[in-house]
Amino acid sequence: MTTIYGAIVDDQTRCKHYHTTKDIIAIKFNCCQKYYPCYQCHEACEDHPISVWGKDEFDELAIICGVCKTEHTINQYMDTNKCLHCESPFNEGCQKHYHLYFDYTPECKR
Numbered sequence: 001m002t003t004i005y006g007a008i009v010d011d012q013t014r015c016k017h018y019h020t021t022k023d024i025i026a027i028k029f030n031c032c033q034k035y036y037p038c039y040q041c042h043e044a045c046e047d048h049p050i051s052v053w054g055k056d057e058f059d060e061l062a063i064i065c066g067v068c069k070t071e072h073t074i075n076q077y078m079d080t081n082k083c084l085h086c087e088s089p090f091n092e093g094c095q096k097h098y099h100l101y102f103d104y105t106p107e108c109k110r
Contacts, residue, residue, distance in 0.1 A: 002064055002071075005034050006041025013037045013066030022091035024066035025077070027101055030057070035064055039100045053102045074102060 004026045007016040013026040015037035026035040029042055031051040036042040042050060053062060053074055063077040064070070070085035078098070082089045098104040 002035055002069065004037065004064070004066075005045055006036045006038070007044065008037065011066070013064070015041050017041065018091070020091060022089050024083075024088055025090055025094070026064045026066060028060075028062040028064070029101070030062075037066075039097065050100060052100070052104075055103050058102070078102075078104075 004013050008014070009016055009019055012024045014020075014023050017038050017040045023037070026037050028035050029046075029050060030053045031048055032046060034042075034046075036045070039050060053060065058074040058078075060073060061071040062074050063072040065072070065083040065086065065088060067088040068083060068086035070083060072084060076084060077090075080090070081092055
C-alpha cells in the first residue's frame, strides 16, 4: 500500500487544508517522491522546496485516487475530472494549483 504523508483527516486522502467530498487525490512530489494531499502538507513536513514535474515526465504515475487507490499518470489526471478506475469525481478547483506541481501553463498544457 502506498504511504500518503501530511495532515490526513480520512482514509480517502483528504487533509486539513482540503477536505471537500471531491478532495480525494494525493500527488507524488517530484522532489522527494512522496505522496501528499496538497502543497501545504508537503511544506509542513519537508525541509526542501517543491520541484515541479517537467512536461517530459507527464507519463509518470504521480496521482493516486484516495477512494480506490489507483495511480494515474499526470497526463491522465489532467485529461479527466474523475478517477479512471472507480469514476469518483476529482475537485476541478485543483487546476488552480497545477503550476505548483507541474510545468504547466493553461494555454499550452503539454
